[in-house]
Amino acid sequence: MINFNKDSIFNLKPIDVSQVRSEVGSFLIDGEEILETFKTVRDQVVFTNKRIISIDVQGITGKRKSFSTLPYSTIQFFEVQTPGFMEIFPDTELFIQYANGFTAQFEFKGNVDICRIGKIISQYVLR
Secondary structure (H helix, E strand, C coil), X not given: CCCHHHCEEEEEEECCHHHCCHHHHHHCCCCCCXXXXXXXXXXXXXXXXXXXXXXXXXXXXXXXXXXEEEEHHHEEEEEEECCCCCCCCCEEEEEEEECCCXXXXXXXXXXXXXXXXXXXXXXXXXX
C-alpha cells in the first residue's frame, strides 16, 4: 500500500509509461510530463518534471484510489543509496525530506537507475 503519511514505499519496480493508470493524465498540468514510473502489486508512483504522484489502489475491487502529490519545489534535501557489491537482492533507495519536516522513503527493486532519479530531482529543485 502506498501512503505518504506512513513515510515509506517499498518494492517499487519500474514499468513502462504506457502502464500508468489513465487517471494520472487528468492531474498533469500544462508542460508537465511523466519521466519515470514504478509500481508495487497494485499501486504506482510517477515521477514527473514537477512532482511525485502516488496512486494508492484501495479495497477488494480496486475501484477506489487515493492520489497524492509531492512537489519538488518543497524538497529540502534528498539522498540516494545504490546497491552494494554482489547483493543477493539488490535494491536502491531514495530518501526525501521536505521543508515542513515530512519525509518520504522509496525502495526500488530491479534495474533502476537511481542516479537518474536523483538527477531529475536535482534538476527541478536547484532551479
